[in-house]
Amino acid sequence: MLNGERRIARPLRWAMVGGGRLGQVGYKHRIGALRDNTAFQLVAGAFDIEPERGKDFGVNIGVSEGRCYPDYKTMFASEALREDGIEVVSIATPNGTHYEICKAALEAGLHVICEKPLFFTSEEGENIKALAKKKDKIVGVTYGFSGNQMLLQMRAMIEQGKIGDIRVVDLQYTHGFNSNDKSDKTSDAQKWRIDPKVAGPSFVLGDLSTHTYYMSQLIMPEMKIKRLLCDRQSFIESRAPLEDNAFVMMQYENGAVGRLWTSSINAGCMDGHRIRIVGTNASLEWWDSKPNELRYEVQGESIQTLIRAMPYLDEACMADERLGALHQEGLSESWANIYLKFAIAIDAKNRKDEEALSNLVYPDIDAGIAGIRWIENCVRSADNGAVWVEFEANKELSSTQ
Amino acid sequence: MLNGERRIARPLRWAMVGGGRLGQVGYKHRIGALRDNTAFQLVAGAFDIEPERGKDFGVNIGVSEGRCYPDYKTMFASEALREDGIEVVSIATPNGTHYEICKAALEAGLHVICEKPLFFTSEEGENIKALAKKKDKIVGVTYGFSGNQMLLQMRAMIEQGKIGDIRVVDLQYTHGFNSNDKSDKTSDAQKWRIDPKVAGPSFVLGDLSTHTYYMSQLIMPEMKIKRLLCDRQSFIESRAPLEDNAFVMMQYENGAVGRLWTSSINAGCMDGHRIRIVGTNASLEWWDSKPNELRYEVQGESIQTLIRAMPYLDEACMADERLGALHQEGLSESWANIYLKFAIAIDAKNRKDEEALSNLVYPDIDAGIAGIRWIENCVRSADNGAVWVEFEANKELSSTQ
Amino acid sequence: MLNGERRIARPLRWAMVGGGRLGQVGYKHRIGALRDNTAFQLVAGAFDIEPERGKDFGVNIGVSEGRCYPDYKTMFASEALREDGIEVVSIATPNGTHYEICKAALEAGLHVICEKPLFFTSEEGENIKALAKKKDKIVGVTYGFSGNQMLLQMRAMIEQGKIGDIRVVDLQYTHGFNSNDKSDKTSDAQKWRIDPKVAGPSFVLGDLSTHTYYMSQLIMPEMKIKRLLCDRQSFIESRAPLEDNAFVMMQYENGAVGRLWTSSINAGCMDGHRIRIVGTNASLEWWDSKPNELRYEVQGESIQTLIRAMPYLDEACMADERLGALHQEGLSESWANIYLKFAIAIDAKNRKDEEALSNLVYPDIDAGIAGIRWIENCVRSADNGAVWVEFEANKELSSTQ
Amino acid sequence: MLNGERRIARPLRWAMVGGGRLGQVGYKHRIGALRDNTAFQLVAGAFDIEPERGKDFGVNIGVSEGRCYPDYKTMFASEALREDGIEVVSIATPNGTHYEICKAALEAGLHVICEKPLFFTSEEGENIKALAKKKDKIVGVTYGFSGNQMLLQMRAMIEQGKIGDIRVVDLQYTHGFNSNDKSDKTSDAQKWRIDPKVAGPSFVLGDLSTHTYYMSQLIMPEMKIKRLLCDRQSFIESRAPLEDNAFVMMQYENGAVGRLWTSSINAGCMDGHRIRIVGTNASLEWWDSKPNELRYEVQGESIQTLIRAMPYLDEACMADERLGALHQEGLSESWANIYLKFAIAIDAKNRKDEEALSNLVYPDIDAGIAGIRWIENCVRSADNGAVWVEFEANKELSSTQ
């Protein structure tokens, strides 16, 4: 159970690039990082592509005016000069800027927390991985939904054999907010998402399904995809070549099969993620729209609904518990959970406690690269006519994968 | 609203082949046909592969002993001699026997109601279609779930443009009762299902997904599959070459995409069918485990749940209403609905009222052949390595398709 | 498992009074009685207050014209003269006619199946009970929802101590179809319901909650109400003195407490019955809008949902199973279940097999009288200002209560 | 939409009394107050009845050691001497201490945020109200669930006539965690709850239903209870005279009726609050276990489910939105919402902006007193034998009631 007491010696001095007043995801970072004020302290920022708005915003959320910077370069340079300069930076800018900002941050000696999809190519990912290694720094990736502790419950139950051997993996992350092209024209956040120069090689595959893919790997780290096939579509034609809908089929090395649907044109759908793992004798199912529940369906027995915070849950799940039974948690707690793990990872890295690090399950650079590879494999399949392709994975996967 | 009053001049004299005491599906036929005693009257039967058991059973359900026959040939021959002989026969025997019994029934001048999957090959289907035409007889196919009137509501709403143009079709019919191989060894009904000589070229594709495919065509008759890809598995190896799980991906002629999951190893799943149709501005979703509900999700509006029997439903849906609001209907009403349509079709055919016939939406011989073709296309894809194949459809589809 | 095979030697010759073309509940009787054609055979009827419409209707549902009678007196008299005359009659007319028709039927030597609320006063109930005893006849009462076998599952689990001692009983049967007074003016079935001369001393208490009260007694036969308090309202004033909404609070002899809400002005509510029984360590909950499910909530354990037709259910529950797993049953099966029990009861009574009778759990004359007493107690409380009153129960309750 | 930007000029200097390491509710206060670091800053505390543990804890959550006080008196005295001393204090100690701490805080010139049930008697409430008025200070009460913005949606829809005139109010707040007496003996938080000297005149009526009562008043401020009747029980006898279960029936001045069930022995129930308001033409229903949904059931129309964060919601609801569509909020956002309103109220009070204050809807001293009166009325009824009593309400209710 977490109650806000410190897990590391002192809060880390933290800054953000992006995530300004009009940014979609910035507030989730702050909610996650600052939940308890014992893991991170927001002391600086280059919050906005428009410096003035960024400064106004920064001051409004409590950053001192002098540390509201016009751009990340200035910030990294200026903060490096301070004794109490920032130690870690989160990057919440459009995809196409992640690589250069990440690189600059590492080179400035900072730990990095970066939005997904991490970069455009896995090669970039490997470069950053090498750089982080050289600099002895953490790179975390904000697969924000993955912090829900019911996923750790699934992971524990699968590891303990509670569903038997995995046969079928059914993944979904869809919504319908782009059913028409209105927001393509009016929303800044949507405009760049369908521009390959900023978004990268995919729209929904990267924007949505990288989360889901990571969550599936978190839940069942032993499962490796062998081949996959992806069919992607641009139902709003002006989005081409980027897709607003895609189906993926997977074949795993152990003989299991899987499928994934990701979409932003699933009109009216408000459920977000759905994850179902079918084993030889039981299934587990979790929807992020019901984040406090987990269905456990043993063939031939009554259906079980496990409820967050109850003592019958695995200790790995309960370790991330905050509010207690009858009290609903939501996405903000997911973010708080992963940000707390980032803090613990950074602290361990700073203390050179590699053992602590290796025991920590969190979305690290390998998880980020794995997400890029997921996109690469899907796009390769789709662009060859929705054919089966051998799955190219990270060369060495971290223990958490 | 239906209340049991006759829809045809007098009940048809009806017999069954199969569907005996231990048969799984026989009771559903009787429940469907005899709901009101104004459409069918059960007067004869060759209910069982074991004649004695069949006779004992027949008598127990009210058939006079003399009309409980040892086999279908005897029944067709004997009944042909009676003035009050049977007019229509239902076939509820294992798949491998359907063709010869259908043929014999038509040749004996009977209308036929046959279980799905209709036959092993579409060629057989075309033969029977030709024979039925020659004999001026109806062949109905018992896609039993398709009688749920909420499907007609979906059909009406789609036709009326309530969801816009269809983009995504998501179909599922899965259960987990064959997660292990226990019943393969102990249940007669399961033994034949995994024997290609009796089951035909597929297990779950035929046993389960032919229903779902038909229902999808019922709901959206204008949608034609162009290409599909099927990956099928035998998780219990002894079931090979027949599959206990399959994924299908579809591309429709109008640019829509679809997918279907059928399985008997989806451990713990008790939901049966799930059908979701996504249009440009809204989606419709129906689960057979919630047969009295239909979800209508308009993007940007509150989610709507339409409830069976309510006056806001389409008249096509209300026409099949029986119990009224607050009173749950279930699978028995679905069967009653399709059997009533069989009766009306037979009556119209007898009266040579082709106009009435052409206005009637029910699972006819073309629907049966379409189901076989569905299997053929899936198997062709799967057996070529889960590749895309051009979809071969019925040459001429009836208006109901 | 039931499959339609006969449970009694031959079907009973059955007639109906009321339940004509426009009657609300008549079709449910026929659906229940005639499910399998092995329990009842509909051979005569006085279906309608308007004789011509009744005859036309009777013929349409397959009764021979000569046995479609203008009124019940003629029917009882004429049928008594036939060798193949009716043996049992169902009464599906407005409440105010039940007593005289019941009496006439018993005096004509018939078994009786009568709608609820049985009569206006418990005294009338005791009279009919005495008459039935004298005539050695069965009087059954069509608490139609009570046939759902999941209620027997609840009964078995409670008896087996699966929830511990009962502490709280929470009952609800509400709808919103009378939220305004439109149907008071337009619907025949509604007009008489708010006329005390025809409806008796209550509207929703009798129309709705007598079902629920019986179901609660079926589920937990040991629980006796000691005191109750009822507050009833006529939100549509023209319905006064009859209520369209009522709250009841109960205190049971064992120290448990209960409450019930019945309403026809619960706007938008489509759930019908909800029954929750709370014990010392677990609760059971059933809603008739989800007739195939039962929630079993053990304090401190994952929530269990028991699904109809699954082998883990009690044999008392499985005995009434028809369609099998994955196949939804609904209200028509509930009615079929109670009508089958009526047939078995009548057959046992005819065979003077009192042991068989005493083992049979079904809504008998005592259940009917208990329903009247329920109303009497509620009305007595309400009309004295919603005060606590000692609960007056049937003097001797049958084993099924 | 909220994104953490300041709503008041600078964060308030805030302290807590109670809410220490083992306290149940303390973390919820910090989560609520510190969500954005722009409303409150935690600078001091007397967190624990055991000073050492309190100090250790305080330091761990970031309070400087010198401002972790051994008791509230020392804190109020010491902080008064500082220029940067605390301005507002939250009280999260057992009920029996609220009054004296509140009084001391007001006398020390502090704004107060206090846990519910506020005090033991409404007289104490009026005293504190008078004192707060004299001192020109805010007293807020942490009805934590009431911050869920879907309640404001209900309030807006009711005010706009979307359900018509209110007829029935159905309230529930129950759980089963005290089904047995284990925690009575082992949990500190439970021990005092069943000790009248610390808990006051009630257990669940105060512990649970004061929330629900307040929420009902928030939703429908025009509705005034005229009479109520309460039956309370101590199913675990050692809890007597305090109740672990209670039923309440209400009659409102406008002719509506209501009921409430509160319990800690509703075994297995994990739903917390359920609120249903029935109007002449529609109903609204909200469960805190589904905090992102609101059911809107218009009689005769399809059931509507309104989803948090969607643009069709009322602006009063959207004003408290943070995470955006598809992103689940939970109890922590409810607390953040009410704490933000406390901050705004305090700021307005400090600025003597009575107009701003009067437009603010939040749980103020009157809401706290109303909660005490609710208990008093219920207990008076229950202890007189569960009889109807005239409802004694606050003499003058604030505009938010």
Ligand SMILES: NC(=O)c1ccc[n+]([C@@H]2O[C@H](COP(=O)([O-])OP(=O)(O)OC[C@H]3O[C@@H](n4cnc5c(N)ncnc54)[C@H](O)[C@@H]3O)[C@@H](O)[C@H]2O)c1
């Ligand atoms: N983890 C999640 O759940 C999640 C959710 C949404 C978005 N994202 C990811 O977060 C990133 C941002 O997405 P968004 O939807 O918030 O985008 P957005 O367009 O809404 O916001 C981007 C923000 O970054 C600022 N910005 C842009 N370029 C900048 C620069 N060079 N320097 C400083 N600030 C700059 C903008 O001013 C804006 O405030 C994307 O990579 C996206 O994929 C992740």
Ligand SMILES: NC(=O)c1ccc[n+]([C@@H]2O[C@H](COP(=O)([O-])OP(=O)(O)OC[C@H]3O[C@@H](n4cnc5c(N)ncnc54)[C@H](O)[C@@H]3O)[C@@H](O)[C@H]2O)c1
């Ligand atoms: N429409 C549906 O929902 C549905 C459901 C289940 C089965 N089915 C189909 O129904 C058919 C039967 O399946 P089932 O599960 O009932 O099989 P089953 O093995 O349970 O029953 C078959 C019945 O047919 C009898 N039989 C077998 N051969 C016969 C013969 N030559 N003459 C007379 N009787 C014979 C058997 O004695 C038995 O009573 C299959 O085609 C199956 O695909 C359809």
Ligand SMILES: NC(=O)c1ccc[n+]([C@@H]2O[C@H](COP(=O)([O-])OP(=O)(O)OC[C@H]3O[C@@H](n4cnc5c(N)ncnc54)[C@H](O)[C@@H]3O)[C@@H](O)[C@H]2O)c1
């Ligand atoms: N068990 C249930 O679930 C359920 C449901 C609805 C109604 N009911 C009960 O059934 C009874 C009938 O209710 P309803 O809603 O069907 O009423 P209704 O008014 O809709 O129908 C009454 C029927 O009885 C006929 N009738 C009336 N008086 C008659 C007479 N003297 N002789 C012959 N026929 C006569 C009418 O013509 C009509 O067909 C009532 O007692 C009611 O409480 C029970």
Ligand SMILES: NC(=O)c1ccc[n+]([C@@H]2O[C@H](COP(=O)([O-])OP(=O)(O)OC[C@H]3O[C@@H](n4cnc5c(N)ncnc54)[C@H](O)[C@@H]3O)[C@@H](O)[C@H]2O)c1
């Ligand atoms: N708003 C809600 O949702 C909610 C939820 C739970 C409890 N509560 C209320 O909060 C209050 C506390 O309940 P709890 O369950 O957290 O109790 P608890 O017994 O779990 O915690 C009480 C805390 O107060 C401390 N404390 C006790 N006396 C103190 C004193 N004189 N000075 C300083 N600290 C002291 C204890 O050390 C402990 O940390 C109660 O009034 C309760 O009704 C409200």
